Amino acid sequence: MSSNYAIETVLQSIPEVSCVEADQTNLIVGTSDGQILHYVINREDPESDLLDFxxxxxxxxxAPGRKGPKRILLLECVQLAAVLxxxxxxxxxxxxxxxxxxxxxxxxxxxxxxxxxxQDKVEVDGxxxxxxxxxKKVRQxxxxxxxxxxxKEVEYAGCETACQIGxxxxxxxxxxxxxxDLDQRAKxxxxxxxxxxSNPVGEQYASFLPHxxxxxxxxxxxxxxxPESPTTMGLFITLEGEITRGTLMFAAYPIKILVDGKYTIALLSNRTIEIHEMSTQAVLQIIxxxxxxxLTWTSxxxxxxxxxxxxxxxxxxxxPLFEQLKTLEKPALLDLNRARxxxxxxxQILLVRKTGIGALITExxxxxxxxxxxxxxxxxxxxEAEQLARDTPPAFAERLYHELAYIHQKAGLLYFDRxxxxxxxxxxxxxxxxxxxxxxxxxxxxxxxxxASLYSGLRGTVDRSSNVDEIILRNLSETVDDNETLVxxxxxxxxxxxxxxxxxLTDFRERKEFASSGHGQDSSSLFSVVDSTLLEIxxxxxxxxxxxxxxTxxxxxxxxxDEIISILKKHKSYHYLSQLYxxxxxHKECLDIVRKSITGEIVDGQAKSDGIVQMRDxxxxxxxSDLIWEFGLFLIRTAPETGLQLLCHAVDAALVSFTIQDVLxxxxxxxxxxxxFMLLLEHLIVVIHLDNVALYDELIQIYAKRMIEILSSQxxxxxxxxxxxxEYRSLPAPKVPYLTFVSQFSTQEDEIVVGQFLLLRNKLINVLQGNISYDADAVLNIILQRRDMLLAEQILLFGRLSKHSESLNLMVHDLKDFDSAEVYCYHGGISLSQIRITNDKRETVVMRRKLFPLLFEECLKLEDYSLQFAQASEVLNRWGNYMDVAIILELVPEHWSIEMISQFLISALSQLAGEKRDAQIQRSLARGQLKHQSAQSYVLLN
Structure with a gap:
């Protein structure tokens, strides 16, 4: 199979090139306007999306004289370039x-x-x-x-071109x-x-330049x-001046002739490149x-x-193989760089083109x-692949590797399909x-x-091929008719x-040990899949x-x-899983298995209590120390007595560097x-309900500070x-209580940062409504750093500090959350939660009598008259029994008619009448009880 040549672009957009020279790293271009351009070849440009270098x-x-250079030679042995x-x-x-x-x-x-x-280019002295x-002369x-x-110097006049051998x-x-002969000075x-x-003079001979x-x-x-012949002869001359072997015949007179190994490359006047094999004189290719x-032969x-x-x-x-490819994606720059x-x-053959430089390469x-x-x-x-391996010179070894890999991969896919x-x-x-x-x-x-990555030329073969089940069915169906036998x-x-x-896969894994898999940066992902598949098989x-x-x-x-562990878990192969661990x-993974067994995530036939003992032992x-710390806390949460026993024993046996008192x-x-630390603190405060004001204060302030940190940085x-x-402010009435609205996001928000913040906030709101006293002033100072955002927290803290007007102002005027305002007043200003139903303690009732009039007064401050009347009337009608009639009558606007508060007045008067009856009954009962006690005393005295 003979070699083919192809033209490739080297450098574009350089008009009027007069000459060019290059080596493996430099490209020197002379232009007709008298410039010399020196380019450096960048073979590794990961940012380039061009196919060329x-x-x-x-x-x-x-250039000297500012005229276009005729010839540039790179003299590598002396690190010089000669420019004519x-x-x-x-x-x-x-x-x-x-x-x-x-x-x-x-x-x-x-x-x-x-x-x-x-040997004649470079002397012994370098x-x-x-x-x-x-x-007039030839000089060396x-x-x-x-x-x-x-x-050396020899007389010779009018030289147009020359070539030297020794x-x-x-x-x-x-x-x-x-x-x-330069040595003999003979011609x-x-x-x-x-x-x-012998003397070609005239326009018809102008293009017949010697080559x-x-x-x-x-x-x-x-x-x-x-001029009389359309063809041109190429004659071979020995060093003795004799014509030898056959003659080449060019279709037109050459503009330039080069020799590449056993081939001649001729640029002809008919604007074609004609390629001959010198041994047979046959024309192999015309481009x-x-x-x-x-054409230029480079140094x-x-x-x-x-x-x-x-x-x-x-x-x-x-x-994935069975996913239909709708479009062919542009290769990543790294893949393109590697392909280049x-x-x-x-x-060594560069082409001077009208607008740049090209190269003639062996295809x-x-x-x-x-x-x-x-x-x-x-x-x-x-x-042919074997012949290719024999013919390819060492300089193309890397290309040969990939060509042979391509051939064998495609052959393998085709055999597989058969x-x-x-x-x-x-x-x-x-x-x-x-x-x-x-x-x-x-x-x-x-x-x-x-x-996976594959050669682009193989994509069609891969996409057209079937899966193994279809391949088997198709091939067997050609020779087997019986369905049962076919199955x-x-x-x-x-x-x-x-x-x-x-x-x-086994063979491929073995080659990994010798770093011969050849899959570069993708190696880790590749062998992960190989390991997983092999284990599945x-x-x-x-x-x-x-x-x-x-x-093995x-x-x-x-x-x-981890992938292997996952597969073993999937197959419930806990015996092999334990071997692997x-x-x-x-050891942590071993303990994780025990933990999952305890929590019921996996079933290994072992009782939960045994799992706890196993983990402890x-x-x-x-x-x-680290594992005892981590899993000791798990045991504390799961089985507090066992966890405490573990920590105490570990401390006593000097297995750890901490004491129980040092934990927090x-x-x-x-x-x-x-x-x-937060988990443990929450466990002590929230789960165990440790009555420790300092820890309670610390937990609340940690929640608050972390919330402020998140809001400041995220x-x-x-x-x-x-x-x-x-969004809450814009909700139409009636709307859910603000606390309910806030709480619902803790389980619905997918954004990690926001989710973390909402979880913290939910915890903080819960502990702010707890029964233990805490430093509300300190917490409020933290929360007020984001007073425009943390409204629920302010409401609860203002309530703790008896700043009820501020709390009610936020709920009524800012949020217009009237339901929460009523709940707030009902619970005496310490809670917004509907589920926290307090009993009617005397102090709570006293607070209600104080707070509901404040709520009524805040409602009267609403600018929207219809909303003002609706909400104020609602408070009067629903909670009027906690309000003093005289106070309310002072607060009611003058333009309100009696009919507008008639329901409240009727209720209030009924309540007063009822209270009067209750007082009379209580006095009667008291008198009766007194008489009964007096009678008993008389009997006893007698």
Missing amino acids: TYLLASRQD ANDTLSFYSLPEFAPASHLRILKDVQGVIQSSTL CAMLTLFTK IKVSRQVVKLF AIVCLATRSSYDMI IPLFPVVQGE IVSAMPKEFLVASGS DAPDVTD APVPVVSCRHIDMIILQANR SISDVLS TRLIVIDHLLDTGELQAALD MLFDDAVDHFKKGNIDPRIIIAKFPEFEQLDTK ELSVIVKSNALELLRRY LLQMDPGESKSRLE FLGTSMESP AKLSR YLLSFGD NSLRENEEDFSI VTARQFLKQSND
Whole structure:
């Protein structure tokens, strides 16, 4: 299979290029307007979304005489560059490409070349050898980092072009080719440039310029044509001046000829590039090149990106196999950067184009092999792949790796689709395919994350392929008609498929130890899926058969032990789970299993009380202070006596560094343990109801301060609270009590920060309504930092401080929460909760008689008259029995009629009458009781 060439873009938007030179890191461009542009090739640009490499302009300077440079040569051995411009040869230092002003500038130079053999380019002392052409002479100079010296000189006038092999220079004037031996200073005439014309003068000969290249180690190739012939001959000349072997025939006269190994590359005047094989003289390829004006052979191979290669092997993220792909996602920049690095093709042929620079590259044979695979010629494709491996030079080793990986992966997928699972697994191993691609073909593992990266050219094959059940059914149906037999065989084949998958995954895991999986940053996720799938397969196998394999599996390193634990839990394989925990020395997880057993989250056949004892004994045996702390608190919450017993024993046995008395203090001082401290404090105050005012005060103030901290630092919490307050204010009447409205968000809000804040707030509101006295002034000072937001808290605290007018003002005028205001008055100003039903203690009734008139008075201050009348009337009619008629009559506006308060007056008068009757009855009962006691006393005295 012969090599194909393709044109790739190197650099665009550079008009009127006069010459170009490059190596693996630098690109030097001369322009017709007399500029020299120095670019640095950036092969690793993770931010670039271009298929090509990035070229960074390092410098821009004027050429000598400000005329377009004719030739640029990079002299790597002396870290210099030679530039021929305006018949002047000057030198520049590398890598910065700055003028080497200390070196001699050579005038009257018509051309400059180097020998085509490396040993003649560089002297033993490391100097570079250049051959120059003046109007009358051929000169050979020696260039070092410090000096330029004349080495040899031979008379030869009118040189147009030349090529050098060792001491032999093949050169030409406009009319003829000649050969000069620099050592012997001898000249050998050859033949005319234009066939049959020793002195071609005239417009018809203007395009017939001489062309000379080094074809073989000891041969030159020259062009010779004639206006009378549409074709041009390429003649091979030995170092002795003899024409040898066959003749190349070009379809038109060349503009430029280069030699690349065993191929000649000719840019012809018909704007095509014609490629010949020198050994057979056959034309192998013709490439249209309408905008190419020149070809250049660079001093060193230049890295160029093969776009067709990228299109096939760029790694793109894959979705689960059975999800339909609606669109092809743009690859991530990192994937594109990686694809560029593995699509790097070295070329020494640069193309000068009308608007930039291109390159002629050897095109990969991957596309030809891919076509063979697509047409079902798997063996032919694999034979070509072996030949590709033999033919590819070491410089392209990385590209070869990915090409072979691509071929074997695709072959494996095609064999898999034919139900040839053994062959498929062999090629999967050779191609190092991402196991997730294969795992995704098994429906029983669809719950796993089988998203993977794959070569772009394989996407179609993967998307078109069926899952393993469909593959088995389709292939068996071609030969089996009986349904029962079909089902039986399907089960057997599926079992074989799973076994082959197990083999591949096992092999893949073993390669992990040698870092040969080749999946880079995705390795962790990959091996996590591999481990999970392999364990699932082993757990589905017969227990007797899988026991040793499971133990071997659990004895090896795992990428994600937590995933393995999850699978073992799913299968309730607690025996293997305990083995794994023991291997990993993960005592906390062991204790978590016991804890879940105690709480009933898992069932392991062990009684809850035994689980508590087991946890206590395990903690005492292990003797880890942190674990005893964590699970001791769990035991305190679950079984207080056992938890206390554990902590006391741990302290007595010096297993821990704390005492029982130190628990709260140490937790309070350690910020990392603050949440545990809060749990314990809440347990003491809320659950045990420890009658400790200091701790109660501390808990309330912690709640308040943390709420203020969240509101100060988290804009989402502030926005939510403001929005909820505004939302409540905008609710139409009748509306739920404000406390009910606030409480409902604690279980409905999904935002983490807001959820944490609401949980704190709910706790604070609950403890603010508790029966234990606390420092309400201190808490209020904290809350007032956000007086515009924390309204419920202010209401409760104002109530505790007997600032009832402030509380009622907030409820009536700000929130218009009249129901809560009534509840507040009913509970004597200490609670807003409907469920806190107090008894009618004398002090509570006294507070009601004080608060309901205040509420009535606040309602009268409402600006909306209809709302004022409705709410004031409601308070009078519902709670009038707690109000003094005289006080109310003083408060009632003058414009209110008697009818407007008639219901209150009737109720009040009835109450007064009832109270009078009650007083008379009580006096009568008292007199009767007195008479009865007097009678008893008389009997006793007698």
